[in-house]
Amino acid sequence: MDEKRANGRYYTRGNPFQLEPFQTWADASDLEQQTVLEPFAGANDIPRLMNATRLQCRDWAFFDIKPGAKGVVQRDTLADFPKGFNVCITNPPWLARNSATRRGLPFPKAIRYDDLYKYALEQCLAHCEWVAAIIPEAFIRSGLFLERLCDFISLVPWPQQKPLEKNKARNTSYMFEDTEHPVGLALFAPDATPDVRIWRNNRFLGPMSELHRHLPQPSSNRSIVFNDPQGNLGLIAIDNTVSASIRFCSPSELGDYPIRHQGRSITRIGVPWHVDIDTLNIRLTKIREKTHDVFLTAFKGIRRDGHYRRRLDWALARSIIDVGDLRLQLEMNVE
Ligand SMILES: C[S@@+](CC[C@H](N)C(=O)[O-])C[C@H]1O[C@@H](n2cnc3c(N)ncnc32)[C@H](O)[C@@H]1O
Structure with missing residues (x-):
């Protein structure tokens, strides 16, 4: 389990690519004509999920430090990110710095973020115009990379999915086989976006600025x-x-x-x-x-x-x- 955690390996389950906001993003990125980069491909779950929807792309390019399927090229993409791709769809490695320290796992010293996925996302955004990334739900509260973020979907397991064995009783399944970690799908565009549309699965919750309006003014009252x-x-x-x-x-x-x-x-x-x-x-x-x-x-x-x-x-x-x-x-x- 710890070896798996060290490389941030949790595999995507469920199918967020059938959701409406993703389909809109796919149309806008002209997906059908694109060779899509999956820089952290693992066992190639993402293309499998995409194939299960009506979405097609022209081709894929797969990389992983530890390839988990045929056709995945071995490469440390955090150190040497693949260039020349317009569109990236991925589920990057996640590893919180404090969790790495607690478990005695290596955490790259040069990374200034508190979680590996933030650095991975920074790399994707630096090299690709269109980025779709499955990342921790907490990302939306981090204030990072908002400029090009057009949609953020909080992915809540939905009952019509075939339940995994361990969750059968509640008739829900989780995005990942071995974690119930809350996840979201962040969709980025090439240019600055005026606001971020926030979704819960297919339900539009509102623009981020509108939701923010309902928060009280921050308080620095230390007498509390x-x-x-x-x-x-x-x-x-x-x-x-x-x-x-x-x-x-x-x-x-x-x-x-x-x-x-x-x-x-x-x-x-x-x-x-x-x-x-x-x-x-x-x-x-x-x-x-x-x-x-x-x-x-x-x-x-x-x-x-x-x-x-x-x-x-x-x-x-x-x-x-x-x-x-x-x-x-x-x-x-x-x-
Ligand atoms: C969260 S898993 C996602 C796998 C796949 N994208 C999916 O959705 O099923 C993250 C993947 O990143 C890979 N990884 C971790 N560090 C990496 C690095 N430096 N370069 C390339 N791949 C890396 C892991 O091996 C793992 O397969």
């Missing part, structure tokens, strides 16, 4: 202290496996739950004013509905209601508490 054992506000910051259950609560609800310095899931927060928990929760719910959770980190596992489980990070929680209180104060002042 997270992981404060004496805090006057509780927060359950991750969804359970059933539904969107992140919520603020009374600290007494958390009972003896140990508040750890580094904790990121259940915590107490010290807020130097009286907080109205209901107001904060109404605000949180509204943000989640209006932004479709696009800016909340997704993590492994699909909830029973078919969505990824999400985490509310401290930065967003802080801005909800800060603005929530301001609004409350304003309302109180009006009364």
Whole structure:
């Protein structure tokens, strides 16, 4: 497993290429006339998936540091990226720097990103006009490479797919055989795009700028202290496996739950004013509905209601508490 992780090898499952936004991108890139580059081809799953749709390209060029199928040329494409291709469709290697360190795996020193896939994507974008890449869903919150990004599709397993053995009970299948990691398909164009269209599978959620409008102003109010054992506000910051259950609560609800310095899931927060928990929760719910959770980190596992489980990070929680209180104060002042 670790050898597999070292090369970032997880194989694509499911078929994101049948989705509408990809089909539109394929038309715009004139795919039928193109020789498509797959610089991290593994066992050639991507062309197989493409063949299963109505899409055709003129030809393919496959490379991988460890070819997993006939016709894949052995090459370290991160060090020596193939030139002369207009279109690249890939699922690059993913490896988080901290995960590599934790597992004692090598992580190229020269790479300034926190994950190998970001560097791989940078290479694809530097050498190809049209790029389609299956990458972690978290990419959309990284703020990277937005200039040429035209569409981002959060890929949520959909029930009509033939379920994998291990997920049969829930009748869903995941994009990858051996990880339930949340993934997205990023579609890039040759020129700067005015906005990014955000999708969940075939459902258009909105332009990125519009979704952003529903986020509260960032807060740098350091008088709001997270992981404060004496805090006057509780927060359950991750969804359970059933539904969107992140919520603020009374600290007494958390009972003896140990508040750890580094904790990121259940915590107490010290807020130097009286907080109205209901107001904060109404605000949180509204943000989640209006932004479709696009800016909340997704993590492994699909909830029973078919969505990824999400985490509310401290930065967003802080801005909800800060603005929530301001609004409350304003309302109180009006009364
Ligand atoms: C996430 S897998 C994707 C495989 C294939 N694209 C697919 O979707 O099934 C990433 C692939 O990148 C390859 N890889 C990792 N580092 C590489 C490098 N420096 N040069 C070329 N390929 C590399 C791995 O061997 C692996 O096959």
